[in-house]
Each structure stands twice: as C-alpha cells, then as structure tokens.
Amino acid sequence: MLDALALFVTIVESGSLSAAAERLDLPAATVTRRLQALERELGCRLLHRSARRLQPTAEGLQYYEQCRPLIHALGQATRSLDDNLRQIAGHIRVLAPVNLASGPLTPAWVGFLQQHPQVSLEFQLSNTLQDLVGSGADLAIRVGEQADSLLTHKRLGQIGVRLVAAPAYLARRGTPASASDLAAHDTVISMPLQEWPLRDPATGVELIVRPTARLRTNEMRLAVAAAEAGQGILLCPATLILDSIARGTLTSLLDDWMPAPRPLFAVWPQQRYLPARVRALVDHLQTFVETAPIFGDGAHPANRA
The missing domain is CATH 3.40.190.10 (Periplasmic binding protein-like II)
Structure with a gap:
C-alpha cells in the first residue's frame, strides 16, 4: 500500500504517467497497472486521464494533499537513515x-x-x-x-594455549613429563580454562585434565601473576604469556601436548x-x-x- 501511495504522488507531481514511469525507471504499463489497482482498492477514481492531459479528481486531489507530506517525510527519513548506516560514525x-x-x-x-x-x-x-x-x-x-x-x-x-610455570616452582617441584604427572603438582586455574584439554602426542588421544586448584580465579592476569610467583602450573592463552616466556619469568611445559588453537x-x-x-x-x-x-x-x- 505504501508503495502505491508513493507511486500516486509521483504521478501527480510528474504530470503524466509516462513522465512518472521515466522518473521511477518503470515500464509505463506497470505504472498504469499499479494505479488501477490502487483505485480499485480505494473504490474511487483518482485521476482524469486522456491522451493529452492528466488531472486529479476531487477525491484524488484530497488524497494527494494528505499523502504528499507523509510520503516526502518518509523519504527524507529513509535517506537520513541510509546515510547514517553508510557512515563510519x-x-x-x-x-x-x-x-x-x-x-x-x-x-x-x-x-x-x-x-x-x-x-x-x-x-x-x-x-x-x-x-x-x-x-x-x-x-x-x-x-x-x-x-x-x-x-x-x-x-x-x-x-x-600454553602450559607454564615459574622456573623457581619447577626447580622446587620438578618438571612434568606427561599429563599424568600434573596430578602431583600445584595448579593455578582461571576461567574459562578450568578444564585442560591436552592431547597425547604419542596416540593423538585428547585427555581432559581437571586439576585441583591451589588458586582459582576468573581474572587471567591474576592467574599469570600467581604462576610467575611460583604458586603452580597454569594453562593460559598464549596471547597473555608469550612475553613472560620471552623474559624468562615463565617456562613453557608439555608443548607437544597442547590442543589445536x-x-x-x-x-x-x-x-x-x-x-x-x-x-x-x-x-x-x-x-x-x-x-x-x-x-x-x-x-x-x-x-x-
């Protein structure tokens, strides 16, 4: 219905069906058909049409005067919204x-x-x-x-992800050689890595390790600090501890056991x-x-x- 109203307003403003068709980039027959469908839906004739001129009927003029401001306001709002969606702002x-x-x-x-x-x-x-x-x-x-x-x-x-611990911790407690060795170690756990999916390099089988935490937190940077202070082994996103490994404050463990990124x-x-x-x-x-x-x-x- 809204498209039909906009079409009618464009026809009146253009002065002819052919001019409206050109303005809307539509076939003239399509414009005529849609206008006739609108008149049937409204139950009245909106335009006096002849080969040489087009003029709104009394009902058509009233309809045009009421619809025109609404159609133009909607068009302006649509253009404004479109501009807003296209702007990086x-x-x-x-x-x-x-x-x-x-x-x-x-x-x-x-x-x-x-x-x-x-x-x-x-x-x-x-x-x-x-x-x-x-x-x-x-x-x-x-x-x-x-x-x-x-x-x-x-x-x-x-x-x-990387499994890490402080050199001082490893010197005190030893370095695990496999996932099964982790049960004898203190661990630091941070969400969402409360379960450790490790992969046996010999068999390719994935193991879910559920360590008992010496320290548990939902703040990963606190977990990293605790691991650097020697409080246990930590599984952590690599993005947060690569610098610590490079500085030597943390040592990488069981690299062959790490799951896929x-x-x-x-x-x-x-x-x-x-x-x-x-x-x-x-x-x-x-x-x-x-x-x-x-x-x-x-x-x-x-x-x-």
Missing part, C-alpha cells in the same frame, strides 16, 4: 572476554578510534558467555567454535543489518589479528620449527 557496543579485550586487543581498539574520530566504543567485558541478542550489543568477540544459528560470525584468527570470531545477530561503522570495526579487527604475531598457533617464535 556513531556508537558501537561490544561484548568481549575481559583479558582478551583489555590485553592483546587494546591496540586494535585504540587504532580504530584514531582512524575514525566520529565513532565511540562501549565495552561490556565478561569471561562468561553473554546474551548478545538480549543485551542489544552490536558485536561480540568470542573464542571457540560458534554453533548458535541466530548469530552471524566472521573468523578473525586463532588463539593457542581455538578460532577467534566476531559475532553479531543474524537478523540485524550491519552498519558501516560495525563492519569497519570487524574488518579492522581481522586485519589487526592477522598481522599481529601474538595471535597464532600459540608457539613462541623461538620455539617454532
């Missing part, structure tokens, strides 16, 4: 894991804001899975395979149109992750073959 609300967003990805956020001064970012950080659709957020950063059919996702890269995704609601500002952020994050050495298979450059 406005507010973006992001859900993300605490340590990933406030650690390795910090330069990405800063770089994006510097490139796009008309954009503002708001973060809601949590190490638990948050309801993206219910929260009204524009975007979520998630680690691991995504199975939610209501969400669209784009792979940004991957994140490996987990994919890193940008996720957004499937039914939601992605504005240009959000699309720009996703593209920026992908470029950042693909070019940052800290993201990858989890192996420190010095230990790679």
Whole structure:
C-alpha cells in the first residue's frame, strides 16, 4: 500500500504517467497497472486521464494533499537513515572476554578510534558467555567454535594455549613429563580454562585434565601473576604469556601436548543489518589479528620449527 501511495504522488507531481514511469525507471504499463489497482482498492477514481492531459479528481486531489507530506517525510527519513548506516560514525557496543579485550586487543581498539574520530566504543567485558541478542550489543568477540544459528560470525584468527610455570616452582617441584604427572603438582586455574584439554602426542588421544586448584580465579592476569610467583602450573592463552616466556619469568611445559588453537570470531545477530561503522570495526579487527604475531598457533617464535 505504501508503495502505491508513493507511486500516486509521483504521478501527480510528474504530470503524466509516462513522465512518472521515466522518473521511477518503470515500464509505463506497470505504472498504469499499479494505479488501477490502487483505485480499485480505494473504490474511487483518482485521476482524469486522456491522451493529452492528466488531472486529479476531487477525491484524488484530497488524497494527494494528505499523502504528499507523509510520503516526502518518509523519504527524507529513509535517506537520513541510509546515510547514517553508510557512515563510519556513531556508537558501537561490544561484548568481549575481559583479558582478551583489555590485553592483546587494546591496540586494535585504540587504532580504530584514531582512524575514525566520529565513532565511540562501549565495552561490556565478561569471561562468561553473554546474551548478545538480549543485551542489544552490536558485536561480540568470542573464542571457540560458534554453533548458535541466530548469530552471524566472521573468523578473525586463532588463539593457542600454553602450559607454564615459574622456573623457581619447577626447580622446587620438578618438571612434568606427561599429563599424568600434573596430578602431583600445584595448579593455578582461571576461567574459562578450568578444564585442560591436552592431547597425547604419542596416540593423538585428547585427555581432559581437571586439576585441583591451589588458586582459582576468573581474572587471567591474576592467574599469570600467581604462576610467575611460583604458586603452580597454569594453562593460559598464549596471547597473555608469550612475553613472560620471552623474559624468562615463565617456562613453557608439555608443548607437544597442547590442543589445536581455538578460532577467534566476531559475532553479531543474524537478523540485524550491519552498519558501516560495525563492519569497519570487524574488518579492522581481522586485519589487526592477522598481522599481529601474538595471535597464532600459540608457539613462541623461538620455539617454532
């Protein structure tokens, strides 16, 4: 119905059916057919038509005067919304894991804001899975395979994990040679890595180790600090401890037992149109992750073959 009203207004403003057809880039027969369908639906004739002129009937003139302001206002609003969606400007609300967003990805956020001064970012950080659709957020950063059919996702890269401990701890308690040795060690556990999926290099069989924690936390940086202080063995995203390994404050353990890196995704609601500002952020994050050495298979450059 709305399209038919807009068509009628365009016909009156154009002065003829042929001129309206040209303006709308439609066949003249289509314009005529749609006008006739509108007249049938309204139950009255809207236009006096002849070979040489077109003039609104009394009902048509009244209808035109009432509809014209509404159609033009709607068109202006639509153009304004379209311009807004196409501009890299406005507010973006992001859900993300605490340590990933406030650690390795910090330069990405800063770089994006510097490139796009008309954009503002708001973060809601949590190490638990948050309801993206219910929260009204524009975007979520998630680690691991995504199975939610209501969400669209784009792979940004991957994140490996490392098993580490302080040299002083290993000197005091010894170095584990296999996953079974971990039962005799103190451990530091941080969410979401409360279970350790290790892979036997001899058989390829994956083992789920459920260590008893000497210290348990939901803040990964606290866990790293505790491990550096010699409080136990820690399984941690490689992005957070590669510098510690390079400095020698942590030592990598059981490298052959590490699971495959987990994919890193940008996720957004499937039914939601992605504005240009959000699309720009996703593209920026992908470029950042693909070019940052800290993201990858989890192996420190010095230990790679």
